Amino acid sequence: MTDSDSPRKDPYQVLARKYRPETFADLVGQEAMVRTLKNAFAADRIAQAFIMTGIRGTGKTTTARIIAKGMNCVGPDGNGGPTTDPCGKCDPCRKIMSGSFMDVLELDAASSTGVDNIRELNQMANTRPAEGRYKIFIIDEVHMLSTGAFNALLKTLEEPPAHTKFILATTEIRKVPVTVLSRCQRFDLRRIEPEDMIGLLRRIANSETAEITDEALALITRAAEGSARDATSLLDQAISHGAGETSADQVRAMLGLADRGRVLDLYEMIMRGDAAAALTELSAQYAGGADPLAVLRDLAEITHWVSVVKITPDAAEDPTIGPDERARGVSLAERLPMRAMTRMWQMLLKALEEVSVAPNAMMAAEMAVIRLTHVAELPSPEDLLRKLKDTPRPPDGPNGGGGGNGGWWLRTRAGHGRACGGRGASAYARPVRAAGGTFGPGPAHAIGGPLRRSGQRRGDQPGPGARDRTGAGPLPDLRSRGRTDPRQPRRQAAGRGRSRRAPDRLPPRRHRIRPGRQCTWQSCPASARPVGNVDRQQVGNHPRQCRRR
Structure with missing residues (x-):
């Protein structure tokens, strides 16, 4: 038997395409949109244009294809009408799923962004369908169109022919002009809940006869972040990595994640302020293959989860979290104060930025752990206030002031001096030398100068009981030189035959x-x-x- 006579094996198809939903019943986690579309089809109230928005991998393009199949399905007997349950056996259904149906055109707006592409689309929209009941245009990533292309599409989108329908899909709904949104029915596709995602992955694994643990599926679900395409792609990779039986440790090694229990150990060491033990644990996880950035992300995720559990205890019932981790998280929420966790959250966000741009991620992660352990030992504001209240007040100086230099004289804006202690000085006052004392600290921008009594000559010392011009009190023995007034206008020296310089x-x-x-x-x-x-x-x-x- 030659190679040409042997049966040809079909090429391998990735799980994300192999298990792509073909009907509305296969869509996971989009019940509200499915109910709206079913009612619209049943009442024959099909809009002229739809726009699907949501994160990647939630079924925007898949939903558009299902709508296109339902509007052109003729049933197995060829006499069917528009339906939300396409048969998948008639010629239009099979051609639409394979991408060879002439009346369903998919346009990638990321590569066809110009006005010329939209002009060609407008010309095709005015022609009658060749095979099906409706001519349907699916524009993916519509937010990538240029401003001119959007403007060229407006008229056709508002008043298309009766046989033409538009289905737009985008992940950046804010970039789509309001004039386009007002002409479409909008559907927001939600992130898929963890319970639904785990059930979907379990059905796919059973269909592929692959052995995978529930903990491994929980790790894949957490890494997918609500995207069904990401989850199925990770499941496909995990099945190949496990070679028949996939465990949670293999999934962690595949994703570069640290053990969740060890990350909790590191979290507790940091909150205790044990820097040496925390650095040792971080080095051990790094030697085991964990990414330092992934470890810090896990710490931030644990901080957020414990904080939420402290406020709402029902948040601990998360299907992606094991029983041991749930018990430890509840215990941490009871013991740790909210102020410490919010402070750690802010510092972890800053540390994630530093690690992502650092030339050596491990060094940056170690410095972040050192900072976190030292900040964990800081007292709360309540403890500081209590400590200040319990601390006795220092004794007053010999001149009644609180300072240890016997008080000093302060020059104020009013031009008179007053004796001051170590506290309560005006922000505009500056210290000058008092009789028998020293200079005290004061702001450098203070305005004012030394004092003398009225009629006193320069160089004379004020006699006992002398008062200043304002009569505010006795003057000290001043030997300090004041500053010039910065508000005084600067004058230039004028003279015959000389340059006028300042x-x-x-x-x-x-x-x-x-x-x-x-x-x-x-x-x-x-x-x-x-x-x-x-x-x-x-x-x-x-x-x-x-x-x-």
Whole structure:
């Protein structure tokens, strides 16, 4: 028997295509949409255009093909009408599923985005069907069309011929113009619930005579995130990986996941603040093949789940979670405070960003674990308040202030000084040297200068009982030099035969201040200095009366 005489074996077909739903009864988790479409077909209220939206792998294109089959199905006897239960045996049903039906055109908007493609579509929409009852256009990923293409489609979409129907599918409904949405009936396809997904995977595994554990199916369901196509593709890979019998450990190794129990151990070590044990456990999981980014994602997922269980205990009844993990999660929710878990959630989100862009993911993950363990030891605000209340107040200084330097004098905006302790100082005050004391800390932007009594000459010391100009109180023995007022306008030096340069840009030069003149500016820094030479650069920013010495 030669090779040409041997029976030809059909090529292998992936599970996602082999078990693709062919009727509305086969759709999983979309009961609301199925009920609406069945009622519309029964009442002969079929819209001119539909738009399907949802995440990947929930059945948007599959639903469009089922609608196309139902509208063109003629039944086994050839006398049937539009139905929601296509027979799958008539010629239109078989050709539509194989993609060879002339009156059902599928357009990929990702590769046909221009106006010319939509113009050709408009011309074909005006022609009569060649084989079926309706001419149906399925536009997948419709949000990829250009603005001009959307505008060219509007008129045909609003008033198509009676024999033409449009079915649009997209994963980005926000990118579709409102003018298009208003001309279509919209159906939002939901994520498939974990219970329905596990049942679907179990039926497929039984049909393929593959042995796979329930825990392995739960891991696949969790990784699929509600997408039936992703779940069936992962199941196909897991069956090949297991070679007949697939366990949960094999699925973890295939997906690069860490053991869920070990991730819970790592979570408890972090919440205890045991950095050494947490780093050891992370290194062991990394040596076992776990991805550091996947470990941090599992930690974030556990943090979210435990937080939700703490608020709503019914959330623990998740079919994708085993009994041991459920018991540990409930115990953690009872022991851990919500403030610590929310703080860990925020830091894990930041750590995921750092690990994803770091040149060495393991190093970034270790640094993230170290930060998490140290933050777990921080006290709560209630504990800090309680500690502050229990701490005795330090004794007052010798001058009545709370500081240890005997208090200091503060210059305020009003131009008068007041004695202050270590607390309660004005934000606009700055410390100056008090008699027998030291400089105290104060803001560097304070405005004001030293004080002297009315009629006092520069260089003279205030006598006992001297008061300042405002009469606010006795003056201290001041030897500090104040700052110039930043609000004072800067004046340029004018002179015959000289360039008009700003005084602060003149070269430093010694300048004599005559002792017989008294400056009328209260904040003049020369008034607190002994009579002598001062830099002209310093005097240059003073008022006019001071520069004309």
